[in-house]
Amino acid sequence: MLGAKHSLGLVYGGRLIGGLGVGGVSLSTPLYIAEIAPPSIRGQLVGFYEIFLQAGGVVGFWINFGISEHIPYGSKQWHIPVAIQLIPGGLLLAASVFLRETPRWLYRQKRLNEAIVNLSWMRNLPADHPYVQDEIQGIRAQFERETQGGNNEGLTAKLKELGKPGIRNRLGIGMCIMMNECYQRLSIIYFNLCISNKGLFQYYSPTIFSSIGITGTSNSLFATGIYGVVKMVATLIALVWLVDRIGRRKPLIVGALVGALSMYYIAGFIAVAKPSGTGSPTPAGKFAAACIYIFAIAFCMSWNGISWIICSEIFPLSVRALGQTITSATQWLWQFVVARSTPYMIKNIGYGTYLFFGTCMILMIPWAYFILPESKPTSAKRIDGTDSTVAKGVSLEDMDRIFGYCPHGHNMAIEDGVIKNEIEEREVADVHRP
Known part of the structure; x- marks a missing residue:
């Protein structure tokens, strides 16, 4: 991609290759950690995958924010962020040489x-x-x-194994929890980087902040960056100190409830106040902005990392890699679906978008309570x-x-x-x- 210059085909090819690499790492990393971790701290160790994922998102956002503010419009605005990605990828490649097989x-x-x-x-x-x-x-x-x-080797045998009682329910749980996690992850903000004609980095999240009265590109981008920091800190607290102490189910239930209430308030505020982005922010609007951060904390202390922990630990050895592959693919599929649909939903149905996602979270509560077993x-x-x-x-x-x-x-x-x-x-x- 760095050598593409004006060749759009090379950019597409680089994105394709990079996507294959990211997809493989997102599958193998939590699986590897789960297989080598002691059971008493497995949740914490697998949780570090999500912690560093959030940390990478925060670092990447502020790098892009700084570039958009201080680098003149031109090819450097995308060359620098792409080049920086070589650093973590190179470190992972170098470190993997010294890893031992599980x-x-x-x-x-x-x-x-x-x-x-x-x-x-x-x-x-x-x-x-x-x-x-x-x-x-x-x-x-x-x-x-x-x-x-x-013998249960071979893809056909493994697929048959996935269909057996006691395994197919795990596959269903893994796919459902990844779908639910994506609904929460992308319902309020999605970091989808693109370059506009003016050379500024635009995200879906500034549109959302603007809809509740936070205006100005710099202000909304800054609010988005702080949002990422809040998510990282909440993820760190939950996955290091809580997940192996209070279990998996309780955080999912509480997180879905708090997230739903936050969504409902934002929907109600937009429906009643109809913020236009002009004038001084109202107390109700400030609380709507606070609800975004409340949602971030609730999500990151529950569904954000626990979904990866559960999917990495529930499958038997014979189909563990295949089961993790399917659940990871489900996560990426729903990321694509929600990321593509959310901007259109916000544009066309307005506050109904928040009502929709809030209702989805309410439905997650009985699912987590009645369907999901505990493994703390x-x-x-x-x-x-x-x-x-x-x-x-x-x-x-x-x-x-x-x-x-x-x-x-x-x-x-x-x-x-x-x-x-x-x-x-x-x-x-x-x-x-x-």
Whole structure:
């Protein structure tokens, strides 16, 4: 793209190649983190994917804002932002050379010794440590259950596996949560960068801020930038300190409720006040602007990162990559749909846009309460015969019990998404040695 000059075809080609790369990274990154993370802090570690995604968006926005304000109109206005993208991409490429393959993937490839060595290295424990052995036993038990019915390799076999009871419900949950996440992510603001004839960077978000009385390109762009900072901070707080303490379902329910109320207020304000963007902002208009930030906080502390966590942890080993692929593709599909439709909705139905998205969020509440199981870590316990303490968590292998997947006739009873007492929850988690 940097060498395209006046060739639009090269720009399209670069965008296509870049899109393939971003799509692959968005699939593999949370999947890799989920497979190597201890169950007790899996939510936090997968959450860092979304935290840095938000941080990248904030940095990118302010770079573009600074360029639009200080760089004269010309090719440099798009060359510089595109060139800067080489830095994080290059760092990721360099760091990936030193990554080790996940023990679960190695075990599935029948490379048991390598799986043990890598797990021992990742946990910083000797291979014969009870924690490492316990986790390997869990991986082995999962693999043996999945392969008792014969070979399930190949795309056709994996697609059939996705259609089995106990797995197809996970696929449906993953696709639904990604769809719901996109409705919230793009319902109020979408960072879609384009260059106008005047050389200024225009976003959908300034249009929204202008609709509630925040006028002027610089003011609305600045408000958009602060919005991104708020989202990043809220995501950091939620995914580092809350997600593995209060679970997945409660934040989703509360976030949908708060987001819906914010949407309804904005819709009501626009319907009643009919702001024209002229005159002094009213208290009601200021609160409407505040509702945008309230929505950002509620969204980023709930659906923004938890959706990626859930989709990366719910699928069994045999179809984990395929399931993550489908849910990630669903997310990108709905990003496209909502991003394309939102500007037209705002233009043609006005405040009805906010009513629509608010109602979608209300519908998410019973879905999260009745359909989505909980998989947060539980209390801590000491390993017998060692000086190590573990915080109990639901391992990736235990997800079969939560979702009622019974491969080849195994009895895995569940009740209200929680493993029954007769099924002992695997006690693997982060190890803290004195």
